Amino acid sequence: MASRQPQFQLTVHHCLTPNKDRHLSKIGFMLQIRTFLEDDWQGDYQDQFVFPEFVFGSDGHRNYLNRRLLEAGWVDQGSLERILDIAFSDGKFILEKENKNGFDNMVMIIFRVKRIVMRGDDEIAATAAMELSMREDPKLIPAMKESIQALTKAKLGEGDGDGDGFKCVICMEKLLEVVACMPCSHIFHEDCIEKWLNNSHLCPLCRYRMPTDAENF
Incomplete structure (x- = not known):
């Protein structure tokens, strides 16, 4: 049945x-x-x-x-x-x-x-x-170092960085001219997302899963 x-x-x-x-x-x-x-x-x-x-x-x-x-x-x-x-x-x-x-x-x-x-x-x-x-008791799993190093670096177009709403949601500071882009297309300060991914393999916004080395988690 x-x-x-x-x-x-x-x-x-x-x-x-x-x-x-x-x-x-x-x-x-x-x-x-x-x-x-x-x-x-x-x-x-x-x-x-x-x-x-x-x-x-x-x-x-x-x-x-x-x-x-x-x-x-x-x-x-x-x-x-x-x-x-x-x-x-x-x-x-x-x-x-x-x-x-x-x-x-x-x-x-x-x-x-x-x-x-x-x-x-x-x-x-x-x-x-x-x-x-x-x-239960979820563990933070860092992203694979190679996947962090492979993040795309992008240059903001003219006007993209204008206005108080265009910020890195990790540090809440205005995005700079060059940003790091996740595979899910969300962008952050390069230092911010690298520190984040060294602790968690999930995108801070949409929870996109980056590759990990932790096969046994």
Whole structure:
């Protein structure tokens, strides 16, 4: 008998935290996926970021969420797109409302996903348990040194660096004339992304996975 697919419920929440850089509009974003075997809570998975306001709802941000939720078992791509449209609309409404009060507080937008696995779906339950066990106590895995050295260096076009919004999201400083470009097309200061990738093989924005030497992680 074919296993039934997990059911999903996505709700949008928010909280406020003190903003140390009051001249910058920064957003906290959290994706929470909590797995339930019917009504019994089984475990959860969580990602958290801080990034400039223009990243929220961008193509890279949406693609990251699509990938995470499809990996979690969300099958209907059409319904996922519609629900993300509503979720991002709710999130932007919250940001507009809170930002009227200035930047004294950073807004943390939380996408809270309830993933329900039905009893009797042994295959799905086993897969969920494996996923959760792999995500407990996550370890930082550096990128392969050769892949870091192979990053493309690019020169910003005329006008690309103008304006306060065009910043390296690692250090939050304005991008210089020459930048390092990840395979996912996100750009950063060369020193910033090299230090980042020496600790984590994931892109700071979209979680693109760089090659690693760590076969046993």
